[in-house]
Amino acid sequence: MAEIIAAVTTSHVPSIGIAMDSGITQDPYWKPLFDGYLPAKEFVKELKPDVTIVVYNDHGLEVFLDRVPTFGIGAAAQYLSGDEGWGPRPIPPFQGDPELSWHLIEHLVAQEFDMTMFQEMNVDHGFSVPMSVFFGGPAGEVEEWPTRVIPITVNTIQFPLPMAARCFKLGQAIRKAVDAYPKDTRVLIMGTGGMSHQLQGERSGFMQPNFDRMFLDKMVTDPMALTRIPNGVFMKEAGHEGAELIMWLVARGAMNMEVEEVYQHYHVSASLTAAGLACYRNK
Amino acid sequence: MSSSREKTGHEETGDEPSITERIEEDKRLARSLEGTYLFDGTRSQKNYPLNKMCMSLTKPENREAFAADEVAYCARFGLSEESLRLVRERDWIGMIRSGGNIYYVFKLAAIDHVSMQHVGAQQNSMTLEEFRAKLNAHKDQ
Numbered sequence: 001m002a003e004i005i006a007a008v009t010t011s012h013v014p015s016i017g018i019a020m021d022s023g024i025t026q027d028p029y030w031k032p033l034f035d036g037y038l039p040a041k042e043f044v045k046e047l048k049p050d051v052t053i054v055v056y057n058d059h060g061l062e063v064f065l066d067r068v069p070t071f072g073i074g075a076a077a078q079y080l081s082g083d084e085g086w087g088p089r090p091i092p093p094f095q096g097d098p099e100l101s102w103h104l105i106e107h108l109v110a111q112e113f114d115m116t117m118f119q120e121m122n123v124d125h126g127f128s129v130p131m132s133v134f135f136g137g138p139a140g141e142v143e144e145w146p147t148r149v150i151p152i153t154v155n156t157i158q159f160p161l162p163m164a165a166r167c168f169k170l171g172q173a174i175r176k177a178v179d180a181y182p183k184d185t186r187v188l189i190m191g192t193g194g195m196s197h198q199l200q201g202e203r204s205g206f207m208q209p210n211f212d213r214m215f216l217d218k219m220v221t222d223p224m225a226l227t228r229i230p231n232g233v234f235m236k237e238a239g240h241e242g243a244e245l246i247m248w249l250v251a252r253g254a255m256n257m258e259v260e261e262v263y264q265h266y267h268v269s270a271s272l273t274a275a276g277l278a279c280y281r282n283k
Numbered sequence: 284m285s286s287s288r289e290k291t292g293h294e295e296t297g298d299e300p301s302i303t304e305r306i307e308e309d310k311r312l313a314r315s316l317e318g319t320y321l322f323d324g325t326r327s328q329k330n331y332p333l334n335k336m337c338m339s340l341t342k343p344e345n346r347e348a349f350a351a352d353e354v355a356y357c358a359r360f361g362l363s364e365e366s367l368r369l370v371r372e373r374d375w376i377g378m379i380r381s382g383g384n385i386y387y388v389f390k391l392a393a394i395d396h397v398s399m400q401h402v403g404a405q406q407n408s409m410t411l412e413e414f415r416a417k418l419n420a421h422k423d424q
Contacts, residue, residue: 015399059386064338065327085340085390157386159313159323160306200385202318202376204403205417209424230305232312240319241385269418271399 002100002181004174006047007251007259007280008040009191009219010133012056014125015271017089020132020140033275034140036265037133043262043279044134049188051097052135052147053104053174055250056126056192057156059084062118069116070162071170072153073108075101079151082122089128097148100181104150107177113170118151127151130192133277147188156193156244164234165227167246171253178254191251193244195266197273200240207274211237212266215245216276220261223252251280258283322384329382333370336360337387346394373397376406 016033019025025034061082063069076096081089108115127149132140135147152174155161162170171189178187195215196207215238218226226249234243252259262279269275300308313321320326336357339345349356357367369377373395378388385402392402404414 013399060338060384060390061341064387065331065334065384083341083343084393085346086393087343157322157384158327159321198319199389199399199403200322200379200406201320202407203316204318204385204406205414207418207421209421213424230309230312232309235313235319235321236316240313240316240321268422272403272418 002178002183002185002187004178004189004254004282005049005186006043006262006282007189007191007255008044008134008278009248009251009280010040010130010277011194011197011270011273011275012126012129012192013197013271013273013275014084014086014129016275017125017129017132017140020136021089021091023139025139030270033267033270034138036267037277038138039263040134040265040277040279041136041138044188047188048186049147050186051100051150052131052188052190053150053152054127054130054190054192055152055154055247056123056130057244057247058153059124059126059157061124062121063153063155063157065158068155068158069153070155071113072116072118072151073101073105074118074121074151075105076119076121079121079123079127079149081128082124084124089125091128091132091142092144094123094131094145094149097150100183100185101150103181104174104177107180108170108173111173111176113173116153118153121151123151126192130190134190152250154247154250156241156246159231161231161243161246163231164229164246164249168223168227168249168253171250171255174250175254189251189254191248193247194238194242195245195274195276196238197241198239199272203239205272206239207268208237208239209266209268209274212274212276215248216264216266216278219248219252219278219280220259223249223257226252255280256282320379326382327384330366330378331382332360332362333366333378333381333383334387336362336370337383337390340390340394349394375402379406
């Protein structure tokens with residue numbers, strides 16, 4: 001039987017990818033961030049997931065404003081790093097798992113989550129940066145990805161965004177779907193985005209570590225409290241783009257109510273973002 | 284409350300805010316944030332051509348065409364005179380105010396190899412150093 005073996009979460013800004021791809025992770029600006037990732041890489045290495053479900057938002061690679069799926073899921077055999085405007089990242093292709101993707105689609109729709117299905121899709125930094133953070137070597141280097149992947153997209157760009165509670169319930173539905181998959185498959189779920197950041201407007205550069213730390217605490221102790229936060233409040237407390245934190249709640253929803261936080265790292269700042277990362281195991 | 288509404292099974296109890304009130308409260312809060320431009324449906328319609336032009340820059344051949352003749356390239360997308368000026372001047376805050384979405388607008392910044400921190404600094408009317416200080420102002424919270 002398939003099983004969700006752990007959840008990991010991390011911020012996903014492009015510049016973290018650029019730092020890895022251009023070999024500057026040991027520069028003074030980046031070193032504290034990348035040193036903080038090392039224990040998380042060890043955790044994921046020991047988990048040996050067969051499949052990693054990556055919950056992220058597309059930032060204008062596959063999705064433009066002409067049609068915006070609130071929730072989407074990939075069902076491709078392969079996903080490539082796409083060109084977001086500054087060329088694709090120099091990383092190997094990601095292998096998909098169409099059989100599990102279609103199982104998830106069937107089981108999510110049967111649980112009233114009407115996913116948009118992508119049979120052809122490339123992935124952007126929101127997906128590839130977290131993958132390099134957790135599965136890459138100390139400097140993010142990867143020869144071949146040690147896990148198959150399934151992308152799940154959440155609209156966090158065009159308001160209204162799905163509510164935090166809905167994202168958590170999507171995670172619960174993913175959990176049920178994985179539990180019902182008959183093949184022995186070890187599944188890691190990854191929630192990405194956040195933490196505090198605002199890129200647009202005169203308020204860009206806003207961050208509030210107090211809010212992020214509260215969020216990190218409640219991910220363990222009281223996730224239901226986080227599901228009651230309206231998106232307007234996320235914007236006020238974590239910035240217009242900080243509402244991406246709802247994607248952490250998808251990953252959290254796929255876990256038991258009781259989890260153990262194996263590792264946490266928090267760093268201010270990377271580009272315009274407060275970079276948070278955490279690893280969770282079921283209790 | 285009308286009987287037809289009760290028949291839907293979604294009658295309100297009176298204890299909780301209605302859906303309309305919830306949406307309004309969320310938008311009111313988001314719109315009250317100074318220097319923030321809630322990217323809702325209203326804003327998404329404001330400068331669709333600018334966002335569409337920026338989105339097109341995800342293709343290398345389009346980046347080349349843009350670099351060769353910015354005005355002609357932008358004309359293909361029907362940019363207004365004002366938007367053309369904002370693009371020409373790389374006026375990031377102007378683009379955001381006019382309805383540009385930062386994720387699309389940033390693709391234009393990438394053509395010039397301008398970092399998000401530079402875009403942030405310009406939006407704040409700050410030097411890069413001043414903006415970096417803002418980013419780290421609450422580091423020790």
